[in-house]
Amino acid sequence: MNFNLALPDDILLSIEKPERYIGNEVNSVTKDKDSVDIRFAMCFPDVYEIGMSHLGIQILYGMFNSYKDVWCERVYSPWIDMDAVLRKENIPLFALESQDPVKDFDFLGFTLQYEMCYTNILQILDLSKIALLAKDRTWDDPIVIGGGPCTYNPEPITDFFDIFYIGEGETKYREIFDLYKKAREEGTSRTVFLHECAKLQGIYVPAFYDVKYKEDGTILSMLPIYDDIPKVIYKEMCLDLNETFYPTKPVVPYIKVTQDRVVLEIMRGCIRGCRFCQAGQLYKPLREKDVEHLKELAIEALKNTGYEEISLSSLSSSDYTRLPELIDFLIKSCNEKKVNISLPSLRIDAFSLDVMSKVQDVKKSSLTFAPEAGTQRMRDVINKGLTEEDILRGSHEAFLGGWNKVKLYFMLGLPTETDEDILGIGDIANKVAVEYFETVPKEKRNGRTIDIVASTSFFVPKPFTPFQWAPMNTKEEFLEKADKTRKGIMSQLNQKHIKYNWHEADASMMEGVMARGDRRLNEVILKAYKKGCIFDAWGEYFHFDVWMETFKECGVDPFFYTTRVRKEDEIFPWDIINPGVTKAFLLREWKTALSGQKSSNCRQQCLGCGAASYGVGVCFKERT
Amino acid sequence: MNRLRLKFSKHGPIKFLGHLDVMRYFQKAIRRAEIDIKYSEGFSPHQVISFAQPLSVGATSDGEYMDMTVNSMTSVSDVMDKLNAVMNEGIKITAIRELGEHDEKAMTAAYAAKYRICFRERLKPDFDWINEFEKYLRQDKLPAMKKTKSGEKEIDMKPMIFEYSLDAENECAELLLSMSSAATLKPALLFGAFFNSLGKELSTNALDVHRIDIYRYVEDGNNKYTEPFITDDINTRFMLNG
Known part of the structure; x- marks a missing residue:
């Protein structure tokens, strides 16, 4: 335990939740800093409760600390109140375990999970007193490295990073650490070290790539400045998830965090191919973990943490082939231990309802469907397999089982969307209500009734999806569509049983700019940060007007990135990266979408997306 | 079934834990130590534990108390050793006394x-x-x-x-x-x-x-x-x- 905190008691007592900053949690790792060669500060650029809920950091934290010569610590964004104190008292940002300044570390790694965290990266660098721009850094600064889904288009933040690691973190860090040790022992320059890294698969050093633009503002070329580094960066991927490191001693926070339970990752990748979904493409091909291996991991992690809940994690847990066996095992062993099981992302059917009735309080829990669109036509365009019949049949069975709360998730602003699709949202919600009244006779309702929540988010086209060519709606279009949705729901017979929620349109627009942005956004982000923008992902701190003003000052048109119609052969900023799926496949899917056709999933038929080149996973399993 | 009163100390950074978080901390520690703790009945059973008096955030202590009920145990010293083996340095069980049937709750x-x-x-x-x-x-x-x-x-x-x-x-x-x-x-x-x-x-x-x-x-x-x-x-x- 580290009794020497970076902050004096009176400061810790004057801010909200001091437990965010004191480290020393159960299973956190403390080493002797003089006995290691590499000190790695791993950062999730958001508040502690969010960052501590992230599985990826727990994996890399555990793996790095299993190396004798590395000590990995954690850093999260100081909340607004702490941010102010650190600036006022001129206290440098510190890592949680040693409470030492982040600037003293060899590496500072960021996981980039959503676009709206970009100004928080600058906050961390700034509070750590690390040069904000990679070009200004020396060996006195850590190597700043980014990973996670946003690095599949890292172009808007290339100025702030020395390295982007593209793909799954388990595979290449050992080599990077060895290169680093060698460089420091031999006294080579930072640039030479980065050059060596850039030769590794999955490693993108943006400073070594030169971008040229056409007159219309699109990209002409992105070329390496050295001959011996790749022109395209291929993602890194674990070929065998049973052999790879998995944390069974995750750090257990003192305060309640968002994901306050053991998380058991059962597989990576997804067979479904929903056309709006980025994760579905990035993590292809689907790779399952062995069920016996998972049973061991579950028991071990519960024993080591003392958590009272375990959750399965994957993009679509119903697609895990040994799910019934795994859940049977968990129900048996968890019952003895009084551990709860939480099962997100399960398709609602007889099997899942049976399981849910065993592990949840039916009266309190709700059913979740994500039809994503209001009509079958629209669902075919986005390749979302769920039909109205599925929803109504699932609801019917659930109502018989005692459920009476239903959550429905939709998107507005999808390509080819018409008023009919928008009004279809109210239709489906109403049909679910009708299903309830028909299924549960009045005398069996016991004073309860149906309770439906319909939520819409605004569709943001993402790189490496078939919809990467799609123009995004404007804020005005979004709000008009939300209004139509609301009116559509209000006009339903059972409208008083349906509650409607919709997202902020401003935040969606910003996300759209960043998602498909290019290097010219670096300046905008830096300037917006200097004007005080941080925690943009938190509605109450997101200053849309400041961002708009900054775009203007930088001479950058945000609509270039959102509403513009992209040509089929346009070179995208993210074409420098190859996640396994080919651009030809995505284009094929885009055209299939526009023709209103569905595509099969990976278990039915191979679509030739390109991910088979990794030589593993569902691509090589028998098809049904 | 045994009712136990545990005395514990709270030092160092742990002093910044609020009362509810100390409770959560103990609930997890009891699971890690695999103590045969008694659970309440009902759909969401919880451990039968209770604390004497909340300590304000920022204060340290050598004399905090928690009562707990176990279904079985080998000895009080075994419970103490098992718990201390899974605790942070900042919280330590320093004594355990078995309570009689008529002893009031510490609270x-x-x-x-x-x-x-x-x-x-x-x-x-x-x-x-x-x-x-x-x-x-x-x-x-x-x-x-x-x-x-x-x-x-x-x-x-x-x-x-x-x-x-x-x-x-x-x-x-x-x-x-x-x-x-x-x-x-x-x-x-x-x-x-x-x-x-x-x-x-x-x-x-x-x-x-x-x-x-x-x-x-x-x-x-x-x-x-x-x-x-x-x-x-x-x-x-x-x-x-x-």
């Missing part, structure tokens, strides 16, 4: 608490507070405004201070203060009123509070006294009848 049996109070390094008063405090405590009445559910009321703190000693060299005060459902005197209220009596304001978080122990009330024949929940030392007793 209801608490009668007083002993504190050692100093000032935090950066917030030390700019006057000889020990000297002033001694004069203050010698008064017959020590009025203070105490916040209640319905507003504020004036109370006299004097009968709630059982004993005190002042250490000028280390600039700290040891106080045995009333802490029961009938009357509780918190160090912050006492020091706030003391500062006010000098026309000064006690700054927030200035007090460095250490709880030495929590005391229970005992009637033994004609003797009435208060003593730590778990103790073998007769000298720790504070006689209440003269």
Whole structure:
């Protein structure tokens, strides 16, 4: 335990939740800093409760600390109140375990999970007193490295990073650490070290790539400045998830965090191919973990943490082939231990309802469907397999089982969307209500009734999806569509049983700019940060007007990135990266979408997306 | 089935844990230690544990208490060893006593608490507070405004201070203060009123509070006294009848 905190008691007592900053949690790792060669500060650029809920950091934290010569610590964004104190008292940002300044570390790694965290990266660098721009850094600064889904288009933040690691973190860090040790022992320059890294698969050093633009503002070329580094960066991927490191001693926070339970990752990748979904493409091909291996991991992690809940994690847990066996095992062993099981992302059917009735309080829990669109036509365009019949049949069975709360998730602003699709949202919600009244006779309702929540988010086209060519709606279009949705729901017979929620349109627009942005956004982000923008992902701190003003000052048109119609052969900023799926496949899917056709999933038929080149996973399993 | 009373200490960074988080911490530790804890009935069963008195955030302690009920155990020392093996250094079980059937819960049996109070390094008063405090405590009445559910009321703190000693060299005060459902005197209220009596304001978080122990009330024949929940030392007793 580290009794020497970076902050004096009176400061810790004057801010909200001091437990965010004191480290020393159960299973956190403390080493002797003089006995290691590499000190790695791993950062999730958001508040502690969010960052501590992230599985990826727990994996890399555990793996790095299993190396004798590395000590990995954690850093999260100081909340607004702490941010102010650190600036006022001129206290440098510190890592949680040693409470030492982040600037003293060899590496500072960021996981980039959503676009709206970009100004928080600058906050961390700034509070750590690390040069904000990679070009200004020396060996006195850590190597700043980014990973996670946003690095599949890292172009808007290339100025702030020395390295982007593209793909799954388990595979290449050992080599990077060895290169680093060698460089420091031999006294080579930072640039030479980065050059060596850039030769590794999955490693993108943006400073070594030169971008040229056409007159219309699109990209002409992105070329390496050295001959011996790749022109395209291929993602890194674990070929065998049973052999790879998995944390069974995750750090257990003192305060309640968002994901306050053991998380058991059962597989990576997804067979479904929903056309709006980025994760579905990035993590292809689907790779399952062995069920016996998972049973061991579950028991071990519960024993080591003392958590009272375990959750399965994957993009679509119903697609895990040994799910019934795994859940049977968990129900048996968890019952003895009084551990709860939480099962997100399960398709609602007889099997899942049976399981849910065993592990949840039916009266309190709700059913979740994500039809994503209001009509079958629209669902075919986005390749979302769920039909109205599925929803109504699932609801019917659930109502018989005692459920009476239903959550429905939709998107507005999808390509080819018409008023009919928008009004279809109210239709489906109403049909679910009708299903309830028909299924549960009045005398069996016991004073309860149906309770439906319909939520819409605004569709943001993402790189490496078939919809990467799609123009995004404007804020005005979004709000008009939300209004139509609301009116559509209000006009339903059972409208008083349906509650409607919709997202902020401003935040969606910003996300759209960043998602498909290019290097010219670096300046905008830096300037917006200097004007005080941080925690943009938190509605109450997101200053849309400041961002708009900054775009203007930088001479950058945000609509270039959102509403513009992209040509089929346009070179995208993210074409420098190859996640396994080919651009030809995505284009094929885009055209299939526009023709209103569905595509099969990976278990039915191979679509030739390109991910088979990794030589593993569902691509090589028998098809049904 | 056994009812146990555990005494534990709280030091270092752990002092920043709020009461609810300490509870959550223990719930997980009990699972890690695989103690055969009793669970309540119902759809969401919870461990049968309860705490004597919440300690304010920022305070350390050598005398916190938690009651728990186990279905089975080999011995109290085994429970103690198993728990300490999975605890952070900052929280340590220092004693366990098995309770009788008729023993009250720690929460209801608490009668007083002993504190050692100093000032935090950066917030030390700019006057000889020990000297002033001694004069203050010698008064017959020590009025203070105490916040209640319905507003504020004036109370006299004097009968709630059982004993005190002042250490000028280390600039700290040891106080045995009333802490029961009938009357509780918190160090912050006492020091706030003391500062006010000098026309000064006690700054927030200035007090460095250490709880030495929590005391229970005992009637033994004609003797009435208060003593730590778990103790073998007769000298720790504070006689209440003269």
